[in-house]
Amino acid sequence: MSAYRVLPILGQFAPPGAKPVRHQVPAALPQTPHALQSYYEALFRAYGPQHWWPGRTRFEVIVGAILTQNTSWTNVARAIRNLRRQKLLSPIAIERVSPARLARLIRSSGYFRQKARKLQAFVRFLRDAHQGSLTKMFRMPTAVLREQLLAVHGIGPETADSILLYAGKHPVFVVDAYTRRILERHHLAHGKQSYEEIRALFEQSLPLSAALFNEYHGLIVRTGKDFCRARAPLCESCALKPFLPPSPEAAP
Numbered sequence: 001m002s003a004y005r006v007l008p009i010l011g012q013f014a015p016p017g018a019k020p021v022r023h024q025v026p027a028a029l030p031q032t033p034h035a036l037q038s039y040y041e042a043l044f045r046a047y048g049p050q051h052w053w054p055g056r057t058r059f060e061v062i063v064g065a066i067l068t069q070n071t072s073w074t075n076v077a078r079a080i081r082n083l084r085r086q087k088l089l090s091p092i093a094i095e096r097v098s099p100a101r102l103a104r105l106i107r108s109s110g111y112f113r114q115k116a117r118k119l120q121a122f123v124r125f126l127r128d129a130h131q132g133s134l135t136k137m138f139r140m141p142t143a144v145l146r147e148q149l150l151a152v153h154g155i156g157p158e159t160a161d162s163i164l165l166y167a168g169k170h171p172v173f174v175v176d177a178y179t180r181r182i183l184e185r186h187h188l189a190h191g192k193q194s195y196e197e198i199r200a201l202f203e204q205s206l207p208l209s210a211a212l213f214n215e216y217h218g219l220i221v222r223t224g225k226d227f228c229r230a231r232a233p234l235c236e237s238c239a240l241k242p243f244l245p246p247s248p249e250a251a252p
Contacts, residue, residue, distance in 0.1 A: 035188075036205045037205075040212075040219070042240060043220075043222075044219060045239070050219055052166075052214070052217070053065075055166070059167075060089055061166050062122065062134075064076055064080060066159060067079055067109040069111070069159060070110060071110045071111075079107070079109040088105065094123045099116050102116040102120070103116040118154030121154055122152055125148070129148060134168075137168075138167070138168035138169075142171070145168070146172070149163060157195045157199075161173070161199070165210060169210045169214075172199070173202035173213045176220075176224075178224025178225070179220050180198060181230065185244070186240065187245045188201075202216075223238065223239070223240065227239075227240075228240075
């Protein structure tokens with residue numbers, strides 16, 4: 001019988017006051033040359049559940065995934081608050097609002113005219129391909145839906161995978177700049193590897209679990225923001241410090 005440890009992972013869309021949902025995540029994953037199990041366990045012990053991705057509804061998560069392209073979450077949160085105040089956080093409302101008004105409301109997210117077009121392209125796709133129903137959309141097989149999303153204007157691999165994982169609970173791993181930076185600094189990846197190669201590294205090394213991938217990516221975001229910075233990284237304080245390869249200066 002496999003050994004399991006129960007790790008607390010908050011349900012993504014639990015109502016206010018709800019107790020955390022507990023998911024079973026394997027304690028002993030198959031050992032890999034990339035030690036991704038050990039990285040996850042060290043980060044979880046250090047920082048605990050991250051409750052990522054922020055969002056009150058599945059559609060709000062999708063809007064956030066599109067708006068967060070090339071900007072910080074602080075700017076996205078401001079744009080989402082504007083949409084919520086104007087009662088525009090639904091597919092029908094986004095499709096009916098004028099592009100100019102939508103762009104003004106999401107101005108804080110940057111590239112706001114382009115992102116307004118992307119949001120409206122997604123809701124048209126949702127209407128045309130899935131009768132406007134997120135439930136129907138997320139019932140599609142993961143690989144099929146991923147290809148459909150990638151064909152929508154403005155949705156690339158990271159955005160598609162964020163939608164699949166965080167809004168649809170499909171077991172795909174989201175690769176972002178933090179993921180690549182951490183792997184490269186730990187010599188688990190190099191600059192020439194593609195998005196798909198790094199995604200495959202995680203998905204082939206770990207159990208295909210949406211709960212696990214959700215928590216792991218949230219922990220990577222926390223680590224990248226607070227410790228593994230692009231400039232002046234705080235390696236001494238990072239939970240992944242024990243896994244850093246020795247620097248060339250330390251060689252005898």
